[in-house]
Amino acid sequence: MLITSGPDPDTTAKTGYARGRVKRRQILEAATAVFADVGFNGASLREIAARAGISHPGLLHHFPTKPALLEAVLKHRDEVDTTAFDADIARGVSKFEALLLLAERNQQRRPLVELFMAVGAEATSPAHPAHEYFVNRYEQAVSFFREWFESEELRAGLQPEDAARHMVALMDGLQVQWLMSLGGPPEREVDMAACLRSYLHLVLPA
Amino acid sequence: MLITSGPDPDTTAKTGYARGRVKRRQILEAATAVFADVGFNGASLREIAARAGISHPGLLHHFPTKPALLEAVLKHRDEVDTTAFDADIARGVSKFEALLLLAERNQQRRPLVELFMAVGAEATSPAHPAHEYFVNRYEQAVSFFREWFESEELRAGLQPEDAARHMVALMDGLQVQWLMSLGGPPEREVDMAACLRSYLHLVLPA
């Protein structure tokens, strides 16, 4: 359904023995870090396997191909993120605040942000194994914001569609700036959440 | 001065014979396309060389290493872009319009946009050969917009620094959305320039 459509390409599902499940999680974490550093094309299965404390055919035992591994990483992160967001909403937090919470959480998980940046940028090429995944992701994100803004009082003259595009673009773009700022002095670190908030206050005069 | 600091790492400078200069330009074009497709780490010198109609040691004759080639590509594009922008300004075009013109020009040169996306995303890692280049680039871009907005009447409560960050983030983020939209139906293609304009009208009530 996502990239390949095999019956159940080894994800974090509770199949197999306990030891295997643990290893699979370690592999996913290592893969996240390596994909984040050098992108999908630049990553090597041996490097990922070494970080997970396993041989590279051992890795391929759990995730049969490199694209399958990428798919599992992306799927896993989506699950974690959406459940956290939904939990915030269920707790009665507004969409506005739930969004900022998401940005703040991301600010503490640098490898994840780097992963989506690096792989997402590669995936603009239609031949990339995660291309469709990212196209869908963007469509969903824009729709989410458009629907939200359609039910709010926007600053005069601003279309919900445009505001939605702005939001998605800002989240992406600010993440790059934040990552780039991490090498420098800490006081010059970009504050993504604050920057997002100032845009929302600009758009929603409420 | 940029990445390496050799005496004059073979760029488009008018050194050597005419034939060599032509080849160098072809190589830069091919490299732009390939880096754009698969990023720096994913690109292969042989692939680039083949597209430029040369053997891969032939390529290394002009650009001695892979990072040197990347440096030359980035430097070349900066020169082209800034001279075009400066020409617009000299023609009496406002910064506002010159910026939109830049966005519109980019919209017609997809490979370039893909290049900066793909390489820029990889380059968040401090070990990347173009890391410093991109850090400087972002600092300059934010400064440019901050200084501009400081001399304009901004919507109440919006800091020039935040607005500058927004602009840079929007340009980056909209480019991703635009690239992702290119596979789909043409009428759903993202209009970067229009989207940027709507933000500027939001921020500069003039």
Place this chain on the structure above:
DNA sequence: TCCATTGCTTACCAAGTGGTAGGGATTCGG
């Protein structure tokens, strides 16, 4: 016309790539 510079080739290298084969351990339900 000489001849150093430049341009570019084929041949080669060690290292790393994703993936396969096959076989020993380990695990755990029956």
Place this chain on the structure above:
DNA sequence: CCGAATCCCTACCACTTGGTAAGCAATGGA
């Protein structure tokens, strides 16, 4: 405690990677 499923290893495969060595041909200033 048996036996099937799972785990994961070493060894190997063909192929690609960035870079080097050595040499030959074209160029263009003297």
